[in-house]
Amino acid sequence: xDPRVKMLREQQRRRFFVKGIAFAIASGICYGLYTGFLTLAxxxxxxxxxxxxxxxxxxxxxxxxxxxxxxLAALAAGINDLFSGVWSLLVCAKNRQLGDFWKTVKxxxxxxxxxxxxxxxxxxxxxxxxxxxxATAAGNPxxxxxxxxxxxxxxxxxxxxxxxxxxxxxxxxxxxxCLAAGALIGGTSFAxxxxxxxxxxxxxxxxxxxxxxxxxVAGFGTxxxxxxxxxxxxxxxxxxxxxxxxxxxxxxxxGGMDLVPTMLQEAASSPALLIFLLSGFFAMPAYSFxxxxxxxxxxxxxxxxxxxxxxxxxxxxxLILGVLNLGGMAAYYxxxxxxxxxxxxxxxxxxxxxxxxxxxxxxxxQHAREKEE
Numbered sequence: 267x268d269p270r271v272k273m274l275r276e277q278q279r280r281r282f283f284v285k286g287i288a289f290a291i292a293s294g295i296c297y298g299l300y301t302g303f304l305t306l307a308x309x310x311x312x313x314x315x316x317x318x319x320x321x322x323x324x325x326x327x328x329x330x331x332x333x334x335x336x337x338l339a340a341l342a343a344g345i346n347d348l349f350s351g352v353w354s355l356l357v358c359a360k361n362r363q364l365g366d367f368w369k370t371v372k373x374x375x376x377x378x379x380x381x382x383x384x385x386x387x388x389x390x391x392x393x394x395x396x397x398x399x400x401a402t403a404a405g406n407p408x409x410x411x412x413x414x415x416x417x418x419x420x421x422x423x424x425x426x427x428x429x430x431x432x433x434x435x436x437x438x439x440x441x442x443x444c445l446a447a448g449a450l451i452g453g454t455s456f457a458x459x460x461x462x463x464x465x466x467x468x469x470x471x472x473x474x475x476x477x478x479x480x481x482x483v484a485g486f487g488t489x490x491x492x493x494x495x496x497x498x499x500x501x502x503x504x505x506x507x508x509x510x511x512x513x514x515x516x517x518x519x520x521g522g523m524d525l526v527p528t529m530l531q532e533a534a535s536s537p538a539l540l541i542f543l544l545s546g547f548f549a550m551p552a553y554s555f556x557x558x559x560x561x562x563x564x565x566x567x568x569x570x571x572x573x574x575x576x577x578x579x580x581x582x583x584x585l586i587l588g589v590l591n592l593g594g595m596a597a598y599y600x601x602x603x604x605x606x607x608x609x610x611x612x613x614x615x616x617x618x619x620x621x622x623x624x625x626x627x628x629x630x631x632q633h634a635r636e637k638e639e
Contacts, residue, residue, distance in 0.1 A: 290571030293551065293554075293571070300552050306541055307346075313338075341530075347387055354498035380503045397465070411470070418617045418620055440619030444613055444617065451467075493557035496554070497550060
């Protein structure tokens with residue numbers, strides 16, 4: 267082969283790889299923005315009254331503790347994911363992929379993506395928002411985000427248990443690092459915030475378990491789906507299940523089934539709906555860029571770059587609600603403590619360690635340098 271052609275091919279491959287890393291990093295940043303705006307939305311308008319336990323609507327009674335904890339989480343998850351699904355469908359329409367979307371839904375990979383949505387939406391996303399709300403009530407929602415980022419470590423363990431995937435030494439080391447970072451963040455949160463932090467961390471861990479399981483299933487069934495179509499199926503399915511199934515089901519369990527129509531009407535007329543529109547907008551690339559980045563730079567490295575939301579989540583919550591004071595509640599949203607920030611950075615390092623062997627990365631860099639020389 268002509269050396270010049272070979273050099274051009276190598277440069278093209280490298281640009282493709284770097285672009286994939288950029289997509290994966292952007293997915294983590296968008297996840298942090300989605301979390302920040304979702305937290306903001308749940309402090310505004312009728313949402314603030316609901317969480318404060320005040321009377322609302324036309325003389326309605328205050329919501330029960332169960333409704334505040336679980337039913338509102340399902341409603342918030344449903345609105346956010348449904349908006350995200352609508353944004354995703356608009357992207358498909360722009361790229362003339364709506365026909366492919368409907369065809370893919372009927373295929374086996376499409377059904378597997380819907381199964382992923384059922385795991386990652388009604389279970390993991392609702393658990394994540396329950397944890398986020400519990401930590402918000404305790405004074406600092408950012409502390410639970412790194413705990414939720416344990417999904418990478420949990421996914422590796424579940425992959426070993428369910429699909430007999432190998433756990434190499436660097437992966438085991440990364441899992442230990444992630445668990446240690448999670449214990450550091452959780453322990454510090456418990457000491458500084460109090461027992462309320464325990465519930466937030468517990469549900470964040472359940473969310474990590476659900477997303478880890480979703481990642482295992484998705485990895486085995488969604489390779490053939492275009493990332494734009496995949497995210498449209500996932501978010502639309504999750505939003506419908508959360509809003510039309512889990513929300514009324516949890517309302518029934520909390521003794522407030524008769525409040526469902528009124529709550530939907532209040533949520534739809536609240537100014538917070540515009541903020542949910544924004545959180546749903548960022549939720550779309552948070553997932554779709556992850557799929558895209560994985561296909562370009564490899565699932566392992568893509569997962570590691572995406573896992574940086576362990577840092578971006580608390581950062582954007584602090585920036586949006588604290589520094590910028592968008593919700594008018596800056597005093598209630600202080601930054602994480604120094605130890606918690608360190609724990610978040612350690613979590614990111616652990617995720618990278620799970621995804622990539624340091625020896626292998628060093629070998630890649632040396633090989634690239636030798637080629638340049």
